[in-house]
Amino acid sequence: MAYIQFLGAAGTVTGSKHLINTGDLQVLVDCGLFQGLKQWRERNWQPLPIPANEIDAVILTHAHLDHSGWIPILVKQGFRGRIYASPATIDLCGILLPDSGHLQEASKRLLFTGDIGRVRDDQVSPGKVQYSGPRERESADILVMESTYGNRLHPTTDVRPELAKLISDTAARGGTVVIPAFAVERTQKLLFLLKELMEEKQIPKIPVHIDSPMAISAIQVFLKHSEEYTPRTRDLIARFGSPLQWDGFHFDQKQEDSRKLNDARYPMIIISSSGMVTGGRIVHHLIHRLSDPKNTVIFIGFQAPGTRGALIKAGAASIKMFGEDVRVRAQIAALEQFSDHADTPELLEWLSTFAQKPSETYLVHGEPAAASALRDAIAQKLGWKVNVAEWLQKVEIAE
Incomplete structure (x- = not known):
C-alpha cells in the first residue's frame, strides 16, 4: 500500500x-x-x-x-x-x-x-x-x-505609515527601535523598506544595525540568485543597489561589534535574530533595551506559542532571559502586514x-x-x- x-x-x-x-x-x-x-x-x-x-x-x-x-x-x-x-x-x-x-x-x-x-x-x-x-x-x-x-x-492597510510613525516617534524621544526578525527573507525585505522610507524622508536617517551574521550571509545569497527576483525586487535593486553598500546601514558580523551596541544610547534601529526571541543576539539586545520606555520593540513575524516573542507580544510584564527577570517597559508593537x-x-x-x-x-x-x-x-x-x-x-x- x-x-x-x-x-x-x-x-x-x-x-x-x-x-x-x-x-x-x-x-x-x-x-x-x-x-x-x-x-x-x-x-x-x-x-x-x-x-x-x-x-x-x-x-x-x-x-x-x-x-x-x-x-x-x-x-x-x-x-x-x-x-x-x-x-x-x-x-x-x-x-x-x-x-x-x-x-x-x-x-x-x-x-x-x-x-x-x-x-x-x-x-x-x-x-x-x-x-x-x-x-x-x-x-x-x-x-x-x-x-x-x-x-x-491580514490588515489591508499599507504598513509604511505605521512603521514610519513608530520609528519617528521612538527616535524623537531618543530611543532605540529593536526588531526581532527572521534571518532569511524577512530581514532582507525589511531592509529595503527602511531604505525606501529614508529616501522618501518618511523616517529620519538614523543608524541601522543588522546584528545577525546569518542574515548578512543570506543577503549575499539573495544577491547571487537574481533569477529568483520578482519585478518589484529587480526595481529595488536597480534603485538602491546592494544593501551591503548603503550608507548608515551597519552589518555587525563580529561579537565585539554587537556588544558595543549595548552601551550606545542614541536613536538607532537594531535588527537581529532569532525572530521569535528563542536565542541569538536579539536576546542580549532585549536584556539591555526592554526595560526602557523610550525604546520600541516591533514584531514583524509569527510568534509560536511558548516562545519569548509570543509572551512579550501578548503583554507580559516581565520576561526571563538568561535567568534574569527583565521588566517590559518599552513600547511593544506588532505589524501583521509583514506576514509572508x-x-x-x-x-x-x-x-x-x-x-x-x-x-x-x-x-x-x-x-x-x-x-x-x-x-x-x-x-x-x-x-x-x-x-x-x-x-x-x-x-x-x-x-
Missing part, C-alpha cells in the same frame, strides 16, 4: 515532515525542526517511525528551519540519500543548517504547497510560493496544504484557480484553530472535502 504519513506540522506550525511511501520508494517532503512549546520541541529528539537509512530522498520546499532544520539529525541517524531543492534553497541551507513540491508516482499526482506566499504582496508574484510550489491552474489528486493563517485576515503566509481569503483565492478539485485535501502547518477554520471555509466556499492532518497519520494513496 502506498501512503502519505504526517510526521510533523500536524496540529502545529513547525516541524514540517511528510513521508511518501510508494512501496518501492520512501521520500520525505521537508525535514524541519519543531519549535515553540516544550511538548513540540521534545519531538526533535524522538526517532522517526522508520529508520533514517531507509529514506531514499528528501525534497525541500524551501530553506526555513521549520522545513529544513532537522536534516543534520536525519543524517546523524543514518540517512544517506539525495536531497532535492532549488539552487537558492541549497545555498540558504548552507547558512541555516550549521546553526541548527511535486512528486508523481503511478497514477497519483501529489502537491505539497510548502509555505504559500502573500498573493497581494507586491514583493511576491501573485499566487506563487516564494521559492517553489503552487502555480495557478494547478490540479492534484492529493493536496497537502499549509494553514498557518487559516483563521486570519497567505491569509484565509488569499488561500481561498489560490484554491479557486485549480483546474479541478483534488480528491483529497489535508491541512498541515497550522495551529488546530487555524486549520479547523480553514477547513470549514474551504468546505463552505468551494465545496471540497478537507481533512486536518494528525501527527503520524497515514493516508493511503494507492493500493
Whole structure:
C-alpha cells in the first residue's frame, strides 16, 4: 500500500515532515525542526517511525528551519540519500543548517504547497510560493496544504505609515527601535523598506544595525540568485543597489561589534535574530533595551506559542532571559502586514484557480484553530472535502 504519513506540522506550525511511501520508494517532503512549546520541541529528539537509512530522498520546499532544520539529525541517524531543492534553497541551507513540491508516482499526482506566499504582496508574484510550489491552474489528486493563517485576515492597510510613525516617534524621544526578525527573507525585505522610507524622508536617517551574521550571509545569497527576483525586487535593486553598500546601514558580523551596541544610547534601529526571541543576539539586545520606555520593540513575524516573542507580544510584564527577570517597559508593537503566509481569503483565492478539485485535501502547518477554520471555509466556499492532518497519520494513496 502506498501512503502519505504526517510526521510533523500536524496540529502545529513547525516541524514540517511528510513521508511518501510508494512501496518501492520512501521520500520525505521537508525535514524541519519543531519549535515553540516544550511538548513540540521534545519531538526533535524522538526517532522517526522508520529508520533514517531507509529514506531514499528528501525534497525541500524551501530553506526555513521549520522545513529544513532537522536534516543534520536525519543524517546523524543514518540517512544517506539525495536531497532535492532549488539552487537558492541549497545555498540558504548552507547558512541555516550549521546553526541548527511535486512528486508523481503511478497514477497519483501529489502537491505539497510548502509555505504559500502573500498573493497581494507586491514583493511576491501573485499566487506563487516564494521559492517553489503552487502555480495557478494547478490540479492534484492529493493536496497537502499549509494553514498557518487559516483563521486570519491580514490588515489591508499599507504598513509604511505605521512603521514610519513608530520609528519617528521612538527616535524623537531618543530611543532605540529593536526588531526581532527572521534571518532569511524577512530581514532582507525589511531592509529595503527602511531604505525606501529614508529616501522618501518618511523616517529620519538614523543608524541601522543588522546584528545577525546569518542574515548578512543570506543577503549575499539573495544577491547571487537574481533569477529568483520578482519585478518589484529587480526595481529595488536597480534603485538602491546592494544593501551591503548603503550608507548608515551597519552589518555587525563580529561579537565585539554587537556588544558595543549595548552601551550606545542614541536613536538607532537594531535588527537581529532569532525572530521569535528563542536565542541569538536579539536576546542580549532585549536584556539591555526592554526595560526602557523610550525604546520600541516591533514584531514583524509569527510568534509560536511558548516562545519569548509570543509572551512579550501578548503583554507580559516581565520576561526571563538568561535567568534574569527583565521588566517590559518599552513600547511593544506588532505589524501583521509583514506576514509572508497567505491569509484565509488569499488561500481561498489560490484554491479557486485549480483546474479541478483534488480528491483529497489535508491541512498541515497550522495551529488546530487555524486549520479547523480553514477547513470549514474551504468546505463552505468551494465545496471540497478537507481533512486536518494528525501527527503520524497515514493516508493511503494507492493500493
